[in-house]
Amino acid sequence: MNAPSSGCRDLPVLKESGQREVFCGLTSIIWLHRKMQDAFFLVVGSRTCAHLLQSAAGVMIFAEPRFGTAILEETDLAGMADANEELDREVDRLLSRRPDIRRLFLVGSCPSEVIKLDLEKAAERLRSRYAPKVNVLNFSGSGIETTFTEGEDACLASMVQELPKTDARQLMLVGALPGVVEDQMLELVAGLGIERVSVLPSTDADTELAVGPNTSFALTQPFLGETYGALKRRHARHIAAPFPFGELGTTAWLHAIAADFGIDAEVVERVTEAPCARARQAVAKASDVLDGKSVFFMPDSQLEIPLARFLTQECGMRPIEVGAPFIHRDVVGPDMETLAENGAPVFSEGQDVDRQLDRVRAARPDLTVCGLGLANPLEAEGLATKWAIELVFTPIHFYEQAGDLAGLFSRPLRRHAALSVAAE
Numbered sequence: 001m002n003a004p005s006s007g008c009r010d011l012p013v014l015k016e017s018g019q020r021e022v023f024c025g026l027t028s029i030i031w032l033h034r035k036m037q038d039a040f041f042l043v044v045g046s047r048t049c050a051h052l053l054q055s056a057a058g059v060m061i062f063a064e065p066r067f068g069t070a071i072l073e074e075t076d077l078a079g080m081a082d083a084n085e086e087l088d089r090e091v092d093r094l095l096s097r098r099p100d101i102r103r104l105f106l107v108g109s110c111p112s113e114v115i116k117l118d119l120e121k122a123a124e125r126l127r128s129r130y131a132p133k134v135n136v137l138n139f140s141g142s143g144i145e146t147t148f149t150e151g152e153d154a155c156l157a158s159m160v161q162e163l164p165k166t167d168a169r170q171l172m173l174v175g176a177l178p179g180v181v182e183d184q185m186l187e188l189v190a191g192l193g194i195e196r197v198s199v200l201p202s203t204d205a206d207t208e209l210a211v212g213p214n215t216s217f218a219l220t221q222p223f224l225g226e227t228y229g230a231l232k233r234r235h236a237r238h239i240a241a242p243f244p245f246g247e248l249g250t251t252a253w254l255h256a257i258a259a260d261f262g263i264d265a266e267v268v269e270r271v272t273e274a275p276c277a278r279a280r281q282a283v284a285k286a287s288d289v290l291d292g293k294s295v296f297f298m299p300d301s302q303l304e305i306p307l308a309r310f311l312t313q314e315c316g317m318r319p320i321e322v323g324a325p326f327i328h329r330d331v332v333g334p335d336m337e338t339l340a341e342n343g344a345p346v347f348s349e350g351q352d353v354d355r356q357l358d359r360v361r362a363a364r365p366d367l368t369v370c371g372l373g374l375a376n377p378l379e380a381e382g383l384a385t386k387w388a389i390e391l392v393f394t395p396i397h398f399y400e401q402a403g404d405l406a407g408l409f410s411r412p413l414r415r416h417a418a419l420s421v422a423a424e
């Protein structure tokens with residue numbers, strides 16, 4: 001599969017704007033704090049924000065947590081107290097108690113944005129106080145006009161701005177992946193013979209990361225539009241490619257990287273021959289029930305377009321509508337084009353939940369991929385659903401996870417078929 005780059009600009013997209021049903025960007029902290037072992041995420045928010053984090057991430061009993069909430073009280077919200085002074089005191093307490101923290105993220109929320117607390121200035125002030133031992137950065141995880149994966153995007157973009165400059169020729173792989181999946185990715189890329197490879201975000205602050213005009217970068221997550229922009233502003237070059245989901249997506253992604261580094265396509269074929277065969281076999285085994293079935297994606301995680309590409313091209317599904325909260329064509333264009341060639345779905349951007357539900361009910365797809373809040377009502381109406389958020393928390397990238405990825409979609413169909421038989 002080639003990696004097309006610009007034809008997707010002509011593909012029509014239905015723009016929606018109305019009520020949305022998504023989690024906020026604070027949710028990203030749940031996977032980011034696991035990935036960045038010496039970072040602390042200090043949410044400047046309300047009790048609601050603290051509850052969201054604690055219930056979603058679970059309370060850690062045996063380990064010191066790497067996230068917390070500096071609660072804005074009513075006096076702060078009413079402008080009766082200096083929230084900056086309190087924040088400084090809170091950070092001081094935290095850093096004196098926790099010498100293991102090397103990176104501190106001040107994370108904005110709806111309340112901090114509503115009272116216009118300038119966390120960028122606060123991070124600047126605290127950075128000069130605690131550097132070089134602790135790097136203090138800030139990003140927004142608020143639920144105002146965002147969806148939950150934008151938390152990671154905003155976090156990585158904040159790091160890009162602070163990276164030192166390098167003129168070295170190098171590859172940067174961008175996106176937080178589980179450790180075992182990241183190791184598989186690095187092994188594949190090492191097989192291509194690229195010498196300097198870095199990963200953003202790095203597991204620890206001591207890993208040397210830099211960016212410059214001879215840096216080419218490949219995204220591993222499709223929701224990193226702001227990070228893409230930040231890297232371009234640092235003069236790095238984007239390697240446009242389908243995302244590395246399934247056998248064909250992974251192979252196309254590797255081919256695009258190889259082409260950027262002047263590496264022969266035969267090298268890619270040699271490196272990928274065995275894992276391709278394994279992935280093909282695993283997908284075929286898991287996707288027999290998917291072949292010929294229709295799928296409808298409600299906008300949720302921003303993974304929708306690449307995953308619909310995988311289901312259509314590699315599992316034989318028929319896409320009806322592929323909705324995404326945002327469509328960044330420079331980022332997901334290659335997947336959009338392949339998807340249009342294979343299944344010609346309706347693309348929609350943004351959310352107007354009632355109108356989209358009407359379209360789901362009219363189309364009655366075999367499988368609807370949607371948020372948690374929509375899944376139960378649709379199941380009650382006899383439709384099979386898949387929780388979109390599960391796809392963010394499960395390892396699904398590259399060859400070795402291709403079978404599991406197909407399995408995540410085939411399981412609800414199998415369960416639905418079993419329940420229908422039982423009800424007869």
Ligand code: SF4
Pocket residue numbers: 024025026045046048049050052108109110111141142143144
């Ligand atoms: S950031 Fe906003 S949406 Fe998210 S938990 Fe806090 S108040 Fe709720």
